[in-house]
Amino acid sequence: MKNRLKVLRAERNWSQQDxxxxxxxxxxxxxxxxxxxxxxxxxxxxxxxxVFGTQIEDIFLRE
Amino acid sequence: MKNRLKVLRAERNWSQQDxxxxxxxxxxxxxxxxxxxxxxxxxxxxxxxxVFGTQIEDIFLRE
DNA sequence: CCGATTTGTCAAGCCTCCTTTACAAAGTGG
DNA sequence: CCACTTTGTAAAGGAGGCTTGACAAATCGG
Known part of the structure; x- marks a missing residue:
């Protein structure tokens, strides 16, 4: 199951710790x-x- | 975390096994x-x- | 009322999620 | 170049998700 965490984090300039x-x-x-x-x-x-103000379906992708 | 499984199942007249x-x-x-x-x-x-043709957020409810 | 189906639950076992501690590699900024 | 931060990964342990097999209570249809 793929996800867009890295991109969403980068958009906000958050470290993994943040x-x-x-x-x-x-x-x-x-x-x-x-x-x-x-x-x-x-x-x-x-x-x-x-935390990202969106839906699960917009972050985690079936596949 | 509450969910609407029982209702969705009843609407379709499915048993838990179905x-x-x-x-x-x-x-x-x-x-x-x-x-x-x-x-x-x-x-x-x-x-x-x-299976229910909807979004996770429409089935599972925060809290 | 009876047989069949449906639902609830338990136990044991395995695998996944999440933790803490720890260490190394890679990137960032003076 | 050097300290500091960030990222990746590992190991061990606890909690939770999922399985199979089993049994009883509840519900449904004739």
């Missing part, structure tokens, strides 16, 4: 999701969508 | 999600949205 802080997860989790090592849980996917 | 077959998961998984024992993984949430 995003992790906003999501209240570890930096390693952000990195793992961003590099595709695993998908977030559904609750975390909702928090990610919230 | 839905499980369409999602390619066990009936117990459908039941556990429906009764709120746990949330689906993100990939499964996408499949659920696909």
């Amino acid at each position: 995003l992790a802080d906003r999501l209240e997860v570890s930096r390693q989790s952000v990195n793992a999701i961003e590099t595709g090592r695993y998908d977030p849980s559904l609750p975390l996917a909702f928090r990610i969508a919230d | 839905l499980a077959d369409r999602l390619e998961v066990s009936r117990q998984s459908v039941n556990a999600i429906e009764t709120g024992r746990y949330d689906p993984s993100l990939p499964l949430a996408f499949r659920i949205a696909d």
Whole structure:
């Protein structure tokens, strides 16, 4: 499952740590999701969508 | 995390087994999600949205 | 009322998500 | 060039998602 985290983060000039802080997860989790090592849980996917002010479907892509 | 699975299933007159077959998961998984024992993984949430022809946000509700 | 279907739940086991600690490589700014 | 920040990755452990098999309670249709 691909995602647009890196781009969304870059648009805001946030480090992985910045995003992790906003999501209240570890930096390693952000990195793992961003590099595709695993998908977030559904609750975390909702928090990610919230942080970027968009929908889950606009960040995570079926495929 | 609440969800509208039971209603969506009722609208289509599907049993939990019918839905499980369409999602390619066990009936117990459908039941556990429906009764709120746990949330689906993100990939499964996408499949659920696909089966009902809607968005994840229209099925699963924050809180 | 009876048989069949549907739903709820439990247990054991495996795999995924997320954590902390830790280290190295790569990039950034004086 | 040198310190500092950022990113990638690893290992070990706890919590959660999903499986199969099983059983009982509830509901449905004749």
